[in-house]
Amino acid sequence: MPELPEVETYRRFLHELAVEETVAAFEVKDRHVLATDEQVLRTALVGRRITGTSRLGKNCFLHLSDGHVLVLHFGMTGDVGAYRDEADAPRFTRVALHLGSGLRLAFIDPRKFGRIRLAESVEAYQQAKKLGPDALAITTKQLHTALSRRKSLLKPALLDQHLTAGLGNWIVDEVLFQARIHPERVAATLTEAEFSSLHAAIQLVLRTAIKHEANYRTFPASFLIHAREWDDSATPGTDAHRFCPRHRDTEIVKTYVGGRATYTCPICQPEI
DNA sequence: AAACATGTTTCCCA
DNA sequence: GTGGGAAACATGTT
Known part of the structure; x- marks a missing residue:
C-alpha cells in the first residue's frame, strides 16, 4: 500500500x-x-x-x-x-x-x-x-532535467527515489498509462510533449489518489488501477487482467519491467 | 501449496 | 560512475 x-x-x-x-x-x-x-x-x-x-x-x-x-x-x-x-x-x-x-x-x-x-x-x-524532490513538488523542468540524463528505462527511473521521491510500482503504471507512454522507453528519449504529459499525469494521479485517501477502488473509471489485482476476470490462458478503460476490447498486458510487475495497454502505450 | 506481493538495499556483473 | 538483474529482507494472501 x-x-x-x-x-x-x-x-x-x-x-x-x-x-x-x-x-x-x-x-x-x-x-x-x-x-x-x-x-x-x-x-x-x-x-x-x-x-x-x-x-x-x-x-x-x-x-x-x-x-x-x-x-x-x-x-x-x-x-x-x-x-x-x-x-x-x-x-x-x-x-x-x-x-x-x-x-x-x-x-x-x-x-x-x-x-x-x-x-x-x-x-x-x-x-x-539522497532523496530527490517530492513527486508532488517536482516541476516539469526538474523532471525533464533529471530524466534527460538517464539512459535507463523510464519505469525504473521513475521508481528511483533519488530522482523524485514518492512514486511506487502501482502509481508509475497508472502515470504511464495516463500519459500514454510505454514503461520501456529509454528515459532520455522522451520528447518535450511527453515530458509535459508525464508531469501532468504525475499530478493527476497523485492528486486523485490523495483525494480518495488512496482507496483505489473509488478511483475514476478512467484509471488503469481497476484492471489490476481485485479484477480477476483474466481471460483463461493469458496473463491479462481486464480491459483498457479507453479500449474496452483491448486486454491489459502484464509484463515485468526492471523486475517489477507492470501493466500496460498495448494500444495506448505503443512499445518503443 | 507454490507463487506473488505496494519497498529498499546490496551485491555482482558489464 | 552508469545501468541491469537478482537476491535478500519477513510474512501474509491467494
Whole structure:
C-alpha cells in the first residue's frame, strides 16, 4: 500500500491525533522495525511534544519539540492505527506511541519492511538518503532535467527515489498509462510533449489518489488501477487482467519491467 | 501449496 | 560512475 498517497493519508491521520500531544511512552513490541537504538528513541521521544507533521515521498515525519524528527517509513505493508486499550491493539502492531491523552498510535507492519528512526531534521534525512524532490513538488523542468540524463528505462527511473521521491510500482503504471507512454522507453528519449504529459499525469494521479485517501477502488473509471489485482476476470490462458478503460476490447498486458510487475495497454502505450 | 506481493538495499556483473 | 538483474529482507494472501 504505502506509496505517496497512502503516506499522505497516514500523515493526515497522525496530524489530527498527535499534534500538540506529549509522548508519554514508547512501546516496542518488535525491535525489528527500529533503525535507531530503542533507548535512544525512547530518550528522544518521552516527555517531548509533537509539534507538527510533514512528508517527503514515502516518508512521514513527526516533528518533536526539541527540533528533531521521528521518521516513519512504511515499507511494503506498513499502516497506522489508534487505540486506547491494549486489548484493542491492531494485529501486527510493532511499535506504539502512547500519548498524554491516553490514545496510543500504532505502527502496524505485518512484513516488517518498514522502519522507524530518529533524524536531526527532514533536510538531514533527505541528504542522508539522497532523496530527490517530492513527486508532488517536482516541476516539469526538474523532471525533464533529471530524466534527460538517464539512459535507463523510464519505469525504473521513475521508481528511483533519488530522482523524485514518492512514486511506487502501482502509481508509475497508472502515470504511464495516463500519459500514454510505454514503461520501456529509454528515459532520455522522451520528447518535450511527453515530458509535459508525464508531469501532468504525475499530478493527476497523485492528486486523485490523495483525494480518495488512496482507496483505489473509488478511483475514476478512467484509471488503469481497476484492471489490476481485485479484477480477476483474466481471460483463461493469458496473463491479462481486464480491459483498457479507453479500449474496452483491448486486454491489459502484464509484463515485468526492471523486475517489477507492470501493466500496460498495448494500444495506448505503443512499445518503443 | 507454490507463487506473488505496494519497498529498499546490496551485491555482482558489464 | 552508469545501468541491469537478482537476491535478500519477513510474512501474509491467494
